[in-house]
Amino acid sequence: MSVDLKxxxxxxxxxxxxxIDTKATIDILRLINDEDQLVAGAVRAALGQIAAxxxxxxxxxxxxxxxxxxxxxxxxxxxxxxxxxxxxxFGVSDQTVMCLMAGGESAxxxxxxxxxxxxSMAKEDLIKINLSKNDVVxxxxxxxxxxxxxxxxxxxxxxxxxxxxxxxxxxSKLAAQVDFPIEAVTGPEALTGSTRMKSGTAQKMIxxxxxxxxxxxxGKVYENLMVDLLATNEKLVSRAQSIVSEACGLTMxxxxxxxxxxxxxxxxxxxTLSGLKKVSxxxxxxxxxxxxxxxxxxxxxx
Numbered sequence: 001m002s003v004d005l006k007x008x009x010x011x012x013x014x015x016x017x018x019x020i021d022t023k024a025t026i027d028i029l030r031l032i033n034d035e036d037q038l039v040a041g042a043v044r045a046a047l048g049q050i051a052a053x054x055x056x057x058x059x060x061x062x063x064x065x066x067x068x069x070x071x072x073x074x075x076x077x078x079x080x081x082x083x084x085x086x087x088x089x090f091g092v093s094d095q096t097v098m099c100l101m102a103g104g105e106s107a108x109x110x111x112x113x114x115x116x117x118x119x120s121m122a123k124e125d126l127i128k129i130n131l132s133k134n135d136v137v138x139x140x141x142x143x144x145x146x147x148x149x150x151x152x153x154x155x156x157x158x159x160x161x162x163x164x165x166x167x168x169x170x171x172s173k174l175a176a177q178v179d180f181p182i183e184a185v186t187g188p189e190a191l192t193g194s195t196r197m198k199s200g201t202a203q204k205m206i207x208x209x210x211x212x213x214x215x216x217x218x219g220k221v222y223e224n225l226m227v228d229l230l231a232t233n234e235k236l237v238s239r240a241q242s243i244v245s246e247a248c249g250l251t252m253x254x255x256x257x258x259x260x261x262x263x264x265x266x267x268x269x270x271x272t273l274s275g276l277k278k279v280s281x282x283x284x285x286x287x288x289x290x291x292x293x294x295x296x297x298x299x300x301x302x
Contacts, residue, residue, distance in 0.1 A: 122152025144172020
């Protein structure tokens with residue numbers, strides 16, 4: 001079945017760039033940059049919708065659920081970029097935030113033709129990962145009509161799993177189908193239909209917001225510090241020490257000693273701020289505070 005591209009906002013011609021192919025290099029860049037300026041405004045207009053989805057994702061994380069993105073092409077790659085950064089940044093498992101992409105993992109680096117047109121493939125992919133009612137499935141599609149995404153959302157709703165959708169076109173099938181629609185309407189691209197540009201930028205901004213805000217709300221951040229990061233290389237070891245130093249007013253050497261004693265950045269910070277000395281006490285209060293430093297500090301009267 002053919003697709004009527006004229007009805008999709010991201011596929012329409014941009015009247016401001018009709019002669020972009022005649023411009024000098026600096027003017028081409030200005031035209032692209034002018035269009036990019038519109039992205040943040042489109043995302044801001046959707047903040048209320050984003051907030052509703054963040055609260056649902058937060059609930060999922062608090063109930064052993066997962067955030068599962070679905071996408072094809074650029075949209076799938078955006079979901080993967082967000083998902084793979086969550087483990088080192090927030091110390092969660094690779095399953096906590098994940099992305100299923102039309103065509104599988106290999107499609108990230110090489111297009112798999114026709115994969116996005118399958119209505120059944122996403123259902124199969126979701127069954128393989130044992131999708132449950134505690135998860136949240138978020139479809140990402142510039143046009144809001146990608147069959148792979150729509151098929152996956154339909155299956156998620158069938159089993160009672162909450163669903164969200166990220167689109168950059170108005171009045172889409174995806175927005176109408178999901179429980180939590182996010183519509184950041186970015187308008188025609190500088191290059192007609194090249195949704196790796198403004199649309200992809202908006203999608204990346206929104207995914208950043210969803211995962212980061214939900215992690216903040218589940219205690220993975222203290223002040224604006226990544227207290228659960230995984231220190232898996234020299235740079236991150238130094239960052240962990242810097243985080244403890246900043247949070248507690250310690251020297252880098254003192255911060256290093258605290259991390260070595262208590263076993264993690266978060267425990268080192270909580271021990272220092274609470275005044276508790278024993279590792280067992282630190283772990284006890286953090287557990288009672290749902291692994292949230294501020295909540296645990298309240299329990300010890302700080």
